[in-house]
Amino acid sequence: MGTRPDTGGMRRAHTVEQVRAAEGELMARLPEGALMQRAAHGLAAAVADLLGEVYGARVRLLVGPGDNGGDALWAGALLARRGAGVEAVLLSEKAHAEGLAALRAAGGRVVDSGGARPDVVVDGILGIGGRPGLRENAVAALADVAGVPVVAVDVPSGVEVDTGRVDGPHVRAHLTVTFGTHKLAHLVDPAAEACGALHLVDIGLDLPEAALEALQPADAGALLPVPGPFDHKYTRGVVGVRAGSEQYPGAAVLCTSGAGTGLAGMVRYVGSAADQVRAVHPEVVVGAGRVQAWVVGSGGSEGAAEALAEAAADGVPLVVDADAIAHVRSLEPDADVLITPHAGELAALLDVDRAEVEADQLGYARRAAADLGVTVLLKGRHTLCAAPDGRVRVTTTGTPWLGTAGAGDVLAGLCGALRAAGLSSYDAGSLGSWLHGAAAQLASDGGPLVAARVADAVPPVVRGLLRSTLS
Numbered sequence: 001m002g003t004r005p006d007t008g009g010m011r012r013a014h015t016v017e018q019v020r021a022a023e024g025e026l027m028a029r030l031p032e033g034a035l036m037q038r039a040a041h042g043l044a045a046a047v048a049d050l051l052g053e054v055y056g057a058r059v060r061l062l063v064g065p066g067d068n069g070g071d072a073l074w075a076g077a078l079l080a081r082r083g084a085g086v087e088a089v090l091l092s093e094k095a096h097a098e099g100l101a102a103l104r105a106a107g108g109r110v111v112d113s114g115g116a117r118p119d120v121v122v123d124g125i126l127g128i129g130g131r132p133g134l135r136e137n138a139v140a141a142l143a144d145v146a147g148v149p150v151v152a153v154d155v156p157s158g159v160e161v162d163t164g165r166v167d168g169p170h171v172r173a174h175l176t177v178t179f180g181t182h183k184l185a186h187l188v189d190p191a192a193e194a195c196g197a198l199h200l201v202d203i204g205l206d207l208p209e210a211a212l213e214a215l216q217p218a219d220a221g222a223l224l225p226v227p228g229p230f231d232h233k234y235t236r237g238v239v240g241v242r243a244g245s246e247q248y249p250g251a252a253v254l255c256t257s258g259a260g261t262g263l264a265g266m267v268r269y270v271g272s273a274a275d276q277v278r279a280v281h282p283e284v285v286v287g288a289g290r291v292q293a294w295v296v297g298s299g300g301s302e303g304a305a306e307a308l309a310e311a312a313a314d315g316v317p318l319v320v321d322a323d324a325i326a327h328v329r330s331l332e333p334d335a336d337v338l339i340t341p342h343a344g345e346l347a348a349l350l351d352v353d354r355a356e357v358e359a360d361q362l363g364y365a366r367r368a369a370a371d372l373g374v375t376v377l378l379k380g381r382h383t384l385c386a387a388p389d390g391r392v393r394v395t396t397t398g399t400p401w402l403g404t405a406g407a408g409d410v411l412a413g414l415c416g417a418l419r420a421a422g423l424s425s426y427d428a429g430s431l432g433s434w435l436h437g438a439a440a441q442l443a444s445d446g447g448p449l450v451a452a453r454v455a456d457a458v459p460p461v462v463r464g465l466l467r468s469t470l471s
């Protein structure tokens with residue numbers, strides 16, 4: 001039995017193949033065209049919401065040769081019947097015949113580019129049948145309406161739907177109205193960034209296990225390690241931090257701040273910044289001892305390799321960050337490891353260009369996880385958590401203000417605390433990233449922040465999740 005699309009719970013994304021199979025099964029049980037009508041009605045309603053006033057609004061449809069264009073034409077007919085002035089630009093010799101007839105019957109017109117400037121553009125050029133990139137006439141038609149809000153049908157045309165790559169010209173949408181389920185391009189950058197806001201229309205698909213998922217507040221709340229009445233600091237998990245150096249003592253303080261947000265029972269610190277750590281965190285125990293997980297590498301400099309070897313000798317799970325990532329191949333193959341690279345660190349580890357990792361974030365996160373047998377938390381606007389078994393979660397919390405020095409140190413410590421508290425590396429990485437992004441949104445409140453304030457904002461985010469989960 002498959003699953004219905006997410007409506008408030010875990011956000012799930014499926015591959016084109018999975019969607020086509022589900023659509024095929026449902027179409028076989030419905031009258032001809034029924035699925036497209038469901039899509040078109042949802043699309044028209046979303047465009048109407050965006051317009052506010054439909055009567056007299058000017059709508060331009062950019063129409064491709066397939067069913068994606070059919071959605072746009074049928075939605076245009078619905079808007080025309082409500083008094084909108086709807087014009088279709090056909091970008092191929094072929095166009096969905098029934099949709100075109102419906103548009104004309106409702107008073108819509110077919111025009112060449114260049115009519116009166118519309119209030120909204122509907123991108124029905126390419127959907128899940130599209131190959132990456134756009135033909136010149138599509139690029140010209142889009143340039144003709146530069147600055148007008150674009151509503152993409154299903155996916156922004158020109159993106160690579162199953163990978164999130166955008167290797168050629170593509171649509172940048174104000175809003176993407178998708179059908180049945182999210183696709184990977186809606187959640188994986190760089191394509192996700194081109195989608196704008198996402199609106200999912202349920203068309204009744206019966207879906208298999210998702211190819212990718214994104215935690216929502218309820219999922220994050222359910223993963224939180226909450227102490228029981230008989231727990232104490234040791235049963236709640238002790239997280240060890242080996243971070244900082246003479247050059248970067250602050251990284252030790254920030255990593256310890258992330259580890260010490262209260263999600264584990266105790267924090268131990270080993271390194272050259274003990275005085276600085278003690279001064280900020282009197283609750284941190286300085287010196288080696290038994291831990292349930294080690295966080296290694298933030299600000300580690302040349303000492304990172306040795307710190308990693310010492311931590312690995314304890315045989316406990318490891319969160320490997322920053323300067324220690326380059327040494328991850330020195331670990332035992334069966335070590336339980338979460339690495340937390342940004343694109344540059346992953347590129348160096350895999351000996352590829354940074355730009356290539358940024359262009360294919362999902363591909364490289366998955367490849368590193370499978371090849372190295374570790375869980376990979378590839379940091380970015382939409383951070384990806386990839387497990388060696390192929391599972392992937394994407395983080396949709398966060399703010400551009402989080403691009404600030406030390407934020408990664410806090411994240412590594414936070415993931416280490418969750419790992420020490422008993423979550424798997426996959427759950428610790430994906431939940432840690434989710435909490436980190438949500439805490440940054442709270443600390444930012446729309447403005448600048450520094451990394452230490454992100455750590456301070458984690459407990460209030462956790463309280464909010466628990467209140468909503470328990471209410």
Ligand SMILES: NC(=O)C1=CN([C@@H]2O[C@H](COP(=O)(O)OP(=O)(O)OC[C@H]3O[C@@H](n4cnc5c(N)ncnc54)[C@H](O)[C@@H]3O)[C@@H](O)[C@H]2O)[C@H](O)CC1
Pocket residue numbers: 023024027035036039064065066067068069071125126127128129130131132133134135153154155158179
């Ligand atoms: N299948 C259903 O029940 C439903 C589908 N919906 C909508 O249909 C599209 C998918 O439609 P499809 O006809 O399979 O493909 P596209 O419209 O995405 O592409 C059409 C066509 O375009 C050509 N093409 C591919 N790449 C390019 C390119 N870069 N430049 C120019 N032309 C290109 C190629 O020949 C394709 O076949 C789906 O997204 C939904 O919008 C309904 O919404 C739900 C029911």
